[in-house]
Amino acid sequence: MKKLAYVITQSEMGGAQKNILLLCQGLKSSYDITVYSGSGGDMIGILEGMNIKHKSIPNMVREISPINDYKAYKYLKKEFLKEKFDIVHSHSSKAGVLAREAAKRAMVNNIVYTAHGFVFNEPMSKLKQTIYKIAEKREAKFSDNIICVDPKDITIAKDLGIIPKRELAYIPNGISFESDNNNMTLKESDTFTFGLVANFYETKGHRYLIKAFKEVLKTYPKSELILIGEGILKKEMISLSDEEDRIKFLGYKKNGGELIKGFNCFTLSSVKEGFPFVILETIKQKVPIISTDVGAIRDILKNGKYGIVIEKASIKEMQKAMEYVINNYEEAKNKSIMAYNYCKKVYSLENMIDLTKKIYEN
Template sequence: MEDKKKVRVLQLVTRSDWAGAQKVLYTLVYGLLKYYPGKFEIEVACGQENGMLITELKKLGIEVHIIPDLVREISPIKDLKSYLQLKRLLREKKYDVVHSHSSKVRLLGGIAAMRSNVKSLIYTVHGWWHIEQYKGIKRRIFIIAERIAAHFCDRIVLLCKRDLDKAKQWKIGRESQYVIIQNAIVPTEKVQKGKLKKELGLDENVEIVGNVARLDPPKNPIRFLEVAKLVFKQRTDVAFVWIGGSIVDDSYGKLVQKWLDENPDVAKHVYLLPFRKDAIELMADFDVFLLTSDAEGMPLVVLEALSQGIPVVSTDVGCVGEMEKQVSIADSIESLCKNVLEILSDTFQSVCAAPGCNFEDFIVNYAKLFCGA
């Protein structure tokens, strides 16, 4: 591919906050600029909610297009308006590739791209929670919607074999569309410890079990607290820290507070911090990273924890089960507690090897997809 003919790529995501899909998008844009300067012309389109992604992308010099009516919730009027806004953008900018990062923009962006003569539409599935959270007819409706959206998509990127198998099971897309590209994180140096303990006023001998996640149902912070309750029956020199507030629905945060009010002996050892941009610096003080989610794709926080040499205990969720040599997998609150206690007592042998996909491989794999447009 010659420098004089850049591949014009639009990265498309619904929300503009700093959650998993948005961080993957940022990592990809950062890597393409680093390894392929002058090869791609990259722009981003997203909704205007929250907006931290927008701030970070502009630091990279990326042009960001705000789609005013693009929202997470289903809204027929707003969805129609956002479709028309997307179609107008695509026709004006004449992109070669549209790369979507959420289920709604996969459908809206797919139809708009088809009607705007975009050469290629690629969609990355950041986990199947938007289907798995439902049962019965509602799940069926979302599966059908995904099948329809797959007709407007050239390639479907999945994060691991488990997610690919679910796509096959639900007959979403064709096998020829599937490609697995594991998530990666921007390489960082090992962070110096001490920031979190100093901020919380914790003694040096206190060990920390922590998580970094939204305070929302798929992350299951109640399970995190139930594990804490069991751990405290055997050890009191431990603090449990959850970093990240609600970004979708604060009603779940109220349930968490209710649990804490009903368990005051546990609550005095639990610290709930809001979203923090410096989370990885705070995470350096974790002695165990405890993921208690019901649904995930390939969680970046697990990759970040492993990159810092922090042992990880997790439910068997999303793509985490395919990292079993690096992560201690458990299927109940009792077994999660057991694994946490073993790590705290140094009886568990944790392997914190290079996690997930190599950063450069991650970028190269996507570049190949974009160049094949």
């Protein structure tokens, strides 16, 4: 059985972590898998429940930190030399650089990297953008395969010369669509619930959503906004809400995907994404969607056919879309049903696993 290592910067749950967990579940019978990440997140406990080996990377931090980054690289290189992995598959930008550099030095046969939306597209200084672009271009030369979850990232990679040795592949995220689906109907007396499941980082755009919802409340006071997640900007966002009791901060929930079925409308406010798993989880529950135009959203929602797509970082656009859904809820529900029927065929878990396995066996 071939030995496979997954490497990711953080173990706090997010889309990239979800991708790894689903791959582990689908491939554990075919590969001897070990997952490497920073410590302290919920992904670690989930891996233990799946009987997948996990090792915490000392000194692994999210931001650029030369001393910590070098120590994390040295640890990974030592591990790869000792364990003699056949495949090292890294996710997220920091782990993508360190793990690929270490795998190259350890002479790993197949070095794979998944770009969950290139980091240099995030809000950051020009200097940081330049550093990340140079790093991505350099590490691509040592990568056998690069996977993009957003087809636009294929074009970006080619334009910037981020080309691996073998294949630059588009593999969309996928989930199992087998579960009870939400058939909730809105009663006139009910509170209209908007919601978002996302950790509080600048890229998730919570500030625009909160400001837009506060405007919605002026006309539609029987509304509420549910925010599920943790993160470094949570306190700032609570302050931004002005203690409005119709904006509820629920913290991290292990069953966040299931709680989506209690929303009347899911509101993705991100300013940067690759392919957000949470959109598929929302579609699985047949919940109407408002989303900013980021990452693969236009492909998933077919340019607004299956949900409302708005300009990112626009308070006014989000407000208008939220008010439109309140006033046209049956239309929004019909779109969500069409989205479900389309996505369960195109974005299946089986497709994601099969395409990834082909990359490993190339």
